Amino acid sequence: MNAIIPDGSVALKLQENQRKVKNSELFNILDGFEKIILKGGPDVSDYGNITNSLDGLHDAMYREENGLSVKKIDIDLLKSLKSKYREFFYDVSSMQGLALAKPHGYAGDFEIIERIYGHNVSQRDEFIKWDKFFHTADAVSAVRNRSKIILDYIAAENPKSVFSVGCGSGQDIRKAVYNSPDTTFTLLDNDAKAIERAKCNLHGFDDRVSFVQRNAIRTKFDDYNVSLIWSAGLFDYLNDRVAIALLKRLHAGLANDGKVFIGNFAKGQTSRSYMELVGEWFLIHRTPDEMKNLLEMAGYKNIKVRSDETGVNLFAIGEK
Numbered sequence: 001m002n003a004i005i006p007d008g009s010v011a012l013k014l015q016e017n018q019r020k021v022k023n024s025e026l027f028n029i030l031d032g033f034e035k036i037i038l039k040g041g042p043d044v045s046d047y048g049n050i051t052n053s054l055d056g057l058h059d060a061m062y063r064e065e066n067g068l069s070v071k072k073i074d075i076d077l078l079k080s081l082k083s084k085y086r087e088f089f090y091d092v093s094s095m096q097g098l099a100l101a102k103p104h105g106y107a108g109d110f111e112i113i114e115r116i117y118g119h120n121v122s123q124r125d126e127f128i129k130w131d132k133f134f135h136t137a138d139a140v141s142a143v144r145n146r147s148k149i150i151l152d153y154i155a156a157e158n159p160k161s162v163f164s165v166g167c168g169s170g171q172d173i174r175k176a177v178y179n180s181p182d183t184t185f186t187l188l189d190n191d192a193k194a195i196e197r198a199k200c201n202l203h204g205f206d207d208r209v210s211f212v213q214r215n216a217i218r219t220k221f222d223d224y225n226v227s228l229i230w231s232a233g234l235f236d237y238l239n240d241r242v243a244i245a246l247l248k249r250l251h252a253g254l255a256n257d258g259k260v261f262i263g264n265f266a267k268g269q270t271s272r273s274y275m276e277l278v279g280e281w282f283l284i285h286r287t288p289d290e291m292k293n294l295l296e297m298a299g300y301k302n303i304k305v306r307s308d309e310t311g312v313n314l315f316a317i318g319e320k
C-alpha cells in the first residue's frame, strides 16, 4: 500500500475552505494514522497518540449542537483515506469496520453490541491490533458495564416486572434474567433480527420472558403496568422532543410505584472522536442536568442521575 500523505494526492483535493485549517496539522494526523495502518495496527504505545490526534481532527471538523456533532467545515482528508483503504476501513470482520459498514442499516445494531460483549477480535492479522484498541475504548467498556449495572439494580430492587426498550440482542439484561427467577421481562426492539437474536440468547425462559417487535416511539405502553422500564443505548439516538414524548409514553406504562432507568452517553466522553471519525457512529451526548430535565419534562419525580465507572454511561432514574 502507498502512503497517502507523501505523494500529496490528498492535499490537492482540499477545497479552499479546508485550507484555512492548519493543513500541516491535519496532514500530520492522517499521516500518523496511515503509518499505523501500514505497520499493521496500533501498539499500546500508540493509543494515546491516536486518541489525541483524532480529538484534534474532530475539533477541527465538528461543533456540538444539542449534543450532536455537526460538521463545521468540510474536510475530506479522512474520507480520502477511507476510500484509499476502503477494504481496510469497511471490513466487517473488524470491530471498527462493522461499526462503519453498518450492515444492518443503522449504527449501534445488535451485532456490534454482541461483539462488544464478546470482546471479539478479528481472525485477520491486519485487524487484531485495531480490535484490541477498539476494546480498550471507554465507550466500549461502558456498553459492557450496562449488564452489571442493571443486574445489581434488579437484584437490589426486586421488581415484579421489567420492560427493556431498545433491547437489541438482550445482552444487557441477560444476566439479570438468569438471576431474577421471580421477575418477568418484556423485551422490545424494532429490529426483527435483534429480537430473533434476543430470543436465542434468552432461550429457556419462555415462562417469564416475552418479546415485542415494534417501534417504541409508535407504541402505547398504557396496558403494561410494569415495575421497571430499562432503556440503554436508545435515548442517545433521540432528540429532546422525541425523547420526552417516549418518556411520557413509558410513564403511562408504569405501575403506580414504577420507575424508569434510562441510559445515555455523557458529554465529554473520551471515545467520541474515534467513534465518530472512524466508525461514523454519531450519538446525542447529554449532561446529567440534561438527562434530569428530560425526565422532569415527562412528569417523573425523585429523579437521580448516576454514571458507570467510566463516566461514559449516564443513567437517569425517575419515579412515576
Ligand SMILES: C[S@@+](CC[C@H](N)C(=O)[O-])C[C@H]1O[C@@H](n2cnc3c(N)ncnc32)[C@H](O)[C@@H]1O
Pocket: 107, 108, 109, 110, 113, 146, 165, 166, 167, 168, 169, 170, 171, 172, 188, 189, 190, 191, 194, 214, 215, 216, 217, 231, 232, 233, 234
Ligand atoms: C445500541 S442498541 C442497545 C441494545 C441494548 N439495550 C444494550 O444496551 O446492549 C440500541 C437498540 O435500539 C433499537 N432501536 C432503535 N430505535 C428504536 C425504536 N424506535 N424502537 C425500538 N427499538 C429501537 C435498535 O434496533 C438497537 O437494537
